[in-house]
Amino acid sequence: MDHYEEMSQWYIDLLGAEVVHKTANITFLRYDEEHHRIAIFASPQHVPKTKGVLNAEVDHLAFSYATLTELAQVYTSLKSKAWEPVWTINHGPTTSIYYRDPDGNKVELQVDNFDTKEGADAFMKGPLFSMNPIGTEIDADVWAAEILAKVRPSGEEGLNDEEVKRIKKRREIGERYSLPDNTV
Ligand SMILES: [Fe+2]
Numbered sequence: 001m002d003h004y005e006e007m008s009q010w011y012i013d014l015l016g017a018e019v020v021h022k023t024a025n026i027t028f029l030r031y032d033e034e035h036h037r038i039a040i041f042a043s044p045q046h047v048p049k050t051k052g053v054l055n056a057e058v059d060h061l062a063f064s065y066a067t068l069t070e071l072a073q074v075y076t077s078l079k080s081k082a083w084e085p086v087w088t089i090n091h092g093p094t095t096s097i098y099y100r101d102p103d104g105n106k107v108e109l110q111v112d113n114f115d116t117k118e119g120a121d122a123f124m125k126g127p128l129f130s131m132n133p134i135g136t137e138i139d140a141d142v143w144a145a146e147i148l149a150k151v152r153p154s155g156e157e158g159l160n161d162e163e164v165k166r167i168k169k170r171r172e173i174g175e176r177y178s179l180p181d182n183t184v
Pocket residue numbers: 060062108
């Protein structure tokens with residue numbers, strides 16, 4: 001792997017993670033009560049991905065935030081460090097912001113759009129998701145500005161339930177079955 005240091009730092013920055021253990025070729029990171037969440041390993045057997053080739057591989061990892069405000073704060077903080085997402089989308093069940101790590105892997109930062117698993121299940125089994133299982137793009141700057149305009153001085157969410165519901169509701173655009181080229 002030719003991005004060992006970059007990859008470690010990228011995940012530290014993305015997740016506000018801390019290093020649990022680091023050697024010349026392996027790093028363990030955590031961001032909560034788990035002993036580790038991410039392991040980055042640079043093995044001599046690994047070869048860098050070939051540029052311009054679409055590998056068959058895991059599509060993405062996802063990390064969830066509890067509130068719109070938390071996700072908007074992360075988005076804004078990363079943006080202030082010139083991090084640009086590759087995709088900002090309301091999937092229906094989640095509102096999601098995707099980035100690519102230095103190796104090109106996609107990482108999704110998301111917030112659930114439904115309060116309950118049953119609510120999300122019902123949407124995903126319903127007609128709107130059949131017609132559009134991909135989602136509808138959001139303008140993340142507009143989205144974050146509206147959310148953060150209401151944030152409390154403590155940093156906690158200042159939106160009321162109705163505002164949360166409205167902001168999380170997917171805009172319907174009819175049939176859609178394909179991903180944007182840059183996210184494949
Ligand atoms: Fe996902």
